[in-house]
Amino acid sequence: MSPFLISTGVVALAEIGDKTQLLSLVLAARFKKPVPIILGILAATLLNHAGAGAIGDWLTTVVSPTILRWSIVISFLAMAVWILIPDKLDAEEGNARRKLGVFGTTLVTFFMAEMGDKTQIATVMLAARFHEFFGVVAGTTLGMMLANVPAVLLGHRFAHRMPTRAVHIAAAVIFAVLGVLAWREAGM
Template identity: 80%
Template sequence: MSPFLVSTGVVALAEIGDKTQLLSLVLAARFRKPVPIILGIFASTLLNHAGAGAVGQWLATAISPQIMRWAIVASFLSMAIWILVPDKLDEDESATRRHWGVFGTTVVTFFLAEMGDKTQIATVMLAARFHDFVGVVAGTTLGMMLANVPAVLLGHKFADRLPTRAVHAVAAVIFAVLGVLAIVQG
């Protein structure tokens, strides 16, 4: 099977219920502008996965599994704290939009959320295994889009019905639990 198809399938499945899919939903509910959010997710994913693919073989051999595990734990716990920040930003949303805009905010937050995420790690491993940079990066990017575009479209459609503070609180708890599980399962 081609690296493109394997990469698309693996990442699309790994992304279901992932923190970046939840972030897509939160961004859609907050900004209610699906097109710049989708374009931001695409740009961020392409950038992130290109970097992951470029260093895939090197990272696979240079970083021990224990260090990688702690990086994942730090990522989950950081996201648990970060996801609570939008409560404060909701009060000053217009300043945030003027500063970075919806597209820029999406690119930055999605890129940071993807750091150390399982789909980024999958991209590293797939690039190391297949030695097909273009096929793997294109496949993992498509997989991310297949999983996140529906979340953006549904989040935008139901934004008026979503209690934003409750979504943020639930997301923070989920990220904290994932961080603790990563420590425990070590």
């Protein structure tokens, strides 16, 4: 199977319930402008995954697989706790929106949220495994869009019905479970 198809499938599945997918819902609920949000997600993903793909070979020669696995465990468990902390962006939303606009706000927040995310790590590993930068980056970007565009469109249409606290609790539970599963895979 081609690196493009593998990358698309792996990232599309990994993105389901991911913090960036939840961010897509939140952005859609806040701004109610799906087109600039989708374009911001696309631009942020291309930038982020291009960087991840470019360092794929280098990172795997510097970091041992054991350290990488433990980093993933810690990241998942930390995200489970972090997602329950109220977001300070709410108080500054008006200023950020005026300064950056919907596209710019989406670009910056999505790019930052994707830093160290499992799909970014997957992009690094896929690029290192296949040594096919363009196929992997195109595939992981398509996977992100397949998972996030429906979230933006649904979030936009059903924003008034979203129980934000319940979504955060569910996401925290998902991250905790992923952390425990990664812990088991790491050998504990």
